[in-house]
Amino acid sequence: MSTGKWTDYINPAVQNMPPSGIRRFFDLAAEMEGVISLGVGEPDFATPWHIRESCIYSLHRGRTSYTSNQGLPELREEIARYLAGQGAVYDPRRELLVTVGVSEALDLALRTVIQPGDEVIIPTPCYVSYIPCTTLAGGVPVTVATRLEDNFRLTADRLEAAITPRTKALLLCYPNNPTGAVMDRQSLLAIAEVVAKHDLLVISDEIYDRLTYTGRHTCFAALPGMRDRTILLNGFSKAYAMTGWRLGYAAAHPDFIAAMTKIHQYTMLCAPITAQVAALEALRHGQSAMEQMVAQYNRRRRLVLQGFKEIGLPCFEPGGAFYAFPYIGHTGLSAAEFAENLLREEKVAVIPGDVFGPGGEQCIRCSYASSVDDLTEAVKRMGRFIKNRTAG
Ligand code: PLP
Numbered sequence: 001m002s003t004g005k006w007t008d009y010i011n012p013a014v015q016n017m018p019p020s021g022i023r024r025f026f027d028l029a030a031e032m033e034g035v036i037s038l039g040v041g042e043p044d045f046a047t048p049w050h051i052r053e054s055c056i057y058s059l060h061r062g063r064t065s066y067t068s069n070q071g072l073p074e075l076r077e078e079i080a081r082y083l084a085g086q087g088a089v090y091d092p093r094r095e096l097l098v099t100v101g102v103s104e105a106l107d108l109a110l111r112t113v114i115q116p117g118d119e120v121i122i123p124t125p126c127y128v129s130y131i132p133c134t135t136l137a138g139g140v141p142v143t144v145a146t147r148l149e150d151n152f153r154l155t156a157d158r159l160e161a162a163i164t165p166r167t168k169a170l171l172l173c174y175p176n177n178p179t180g181a182v183m184d185r186q187s188l189l190a191i192a193e194v195v196a197k198h199d200l201l202v203i204s205d206e207i208y209d210r211l212t213y214t215g216r217h218t219c220f221a222a223l224p225g226m227r228d229r230t231i232l233l234n235g236f237s238k239a240y241a242m243t244g245w246r247l248g249y250a251a252a253h254p255d256f257i258a259a260m261t262k263i264h265q266y267t268m269l270c271a272p273i274t275a276q277v278a279a280l281e282a283l284r285h286g287q288s289a290m291e292q293m294v295a296q297y298n299r300r301r302r303l304v305l306q307g308f309k310e311i312g313l314p315c316f317e318p319g320g321a322f323y324a325f326p327y328i329g330h331t332g333l334s335a336a337e338f339a340e341n342l343l344r345e346e347k348v349a350v351i352p353g354d355v356f357g358p359g360g361e362q363c364i365r366c367s368y369a370s371s372v373d374d375l376t377e378a379v380k381r382m383g384r385f386i387k388n389r390t391a392g
Contacts, residue, residue: 013136020128021355025339029349036378038366039349041177041323043241045296047278048289051240054281055274063273069265070257071098071249072276078283079249086209087222088232094254097261098271098279102207102235102248103129108260109203109231109250110137118168120203123154124357125325125365127177127205131357134171142167145359148327151316152181152359156190163194169201172220175208178356178365179325180318185218192223202230207248210239210290213298214319221251228253231260236275238321239290240282245275297322300368300375307376311383312390322369325353329362331389339364345388346381 007015022039029035046052070076076092083090090096099105106129114120116138122130124143134141144162146152159170172191174183183191195202204220221230235248250260264270282290304324308315315326328338335352342348353360368375 037349045241055278058277086219105250114139125360152179173205175320180323182319208321212320247275307379
């Protein structure tokens with residue numbers, strides 16, 4: 001890699017940004033053969049056929065143009081209908097913006113509300129983009145480590161302890177990546193109370209809202225008094241196995257949506273029409289295909305939890321997403337050592353928990369969006385690995 005003068009031309013905020021810790025493990029795994037990967041955070045299903053077909057058909061009809069900046073009106077209407085079903089009512093004309101994945105929506109939300117030095121509270125372990133995106137937007141990420149004994153839920157008192165006069169926003173993600181934690185309505189109401197008391201904004205990434213196994217998802221914006229101070233983010237990647245289509249959306253008060261649309265219209269113009277057409281089909285007719293995938297994830301979730309129990313890997317029960325976050329502290333290895341040795345010795349790729357920020361140091365993230373055969377074999381290999389470590 002060059003270390004010549006061109007690095008001097010690079011914005012220090014980018015130059016000093018650490019590369020994703022997940023990427024490093026993918027690179028290591030890619031060099032080896034016969035690896036079972038529990039590392040990736042993406043569905044192992046292809047997008048349901050009728051969704052792909054709707055896109056093919058629209059291309060056939062020549063639908064290849066830009067759309068309005070905010071997205072196809074009929075798609076926004078369908079999204080509004082979906083969110084209303086969760087108790088969060090939005091005007092599709094002024095309160096919704098279709099984006100290039102939740103990734104773009106997150107970036108827009110942060111860049112829209114953050115001024116230099118504003119603090120953003122981020123419960124950790126968290127999705128790997130949150131901290132760098134906050135920093136790039138000029139904000140100061142303030143991490144609040146959630147704990148295994150709280151089932152990795154954010155508690156109102158830990159939130160309140162992190163608030164300062166510079167706190168601008170709270171970034172929530174439930175169901176959570178990487179822990180699989182979900183928050184029940186009662187716990188979220190306690191968070192909402194603190195948010196209102198300190199007049200904070202909330203950016204709520206609910207990309208895993210359909211992937212819940214232990215109870216119904218609570219939409220944060222649907223809680224009393226939270227709608228107008230919440231920028232709700234959601235998308236199609238996880239629920240409909242549409243990661244490569246790059247489609248998401250933001251729902252919020254018209255002032256936020258108008259401001260976010262200003263950036264979006266100059267940087268993206270609009271989300272791809274092909275993906276918007278497919279997303280419309282997903283919302284209109286994708287319910288049963290999606291439910292079948294969720295049932296599969298749930299089956300795999302139970303298989304992995306049972307397997308971990310049998311091999312002596314303590315794991316709290318994840319209620320959502322498709323991740324398990326078992327504790328590995330008793331092996332005497334750090335999360336990075338565990339993951340690296342497991343990969344080298346048993347060819348199973350998992351992600352060390354510290355990659356996701358404070359709170360994950362003694363855990364590893366295992367994605368169960370893999371086939372039953374692969375999961376069964378991976379658990380077997382992990383059992384052998386742990387036995388070798390703890391024996392004698
Ligand atoms: N938010 C969370 C919590 C995620 O886990 C991911 C992807 O893994 C994303 C956002 C990115 O979503 P998208 O594919 O819609 O950009």
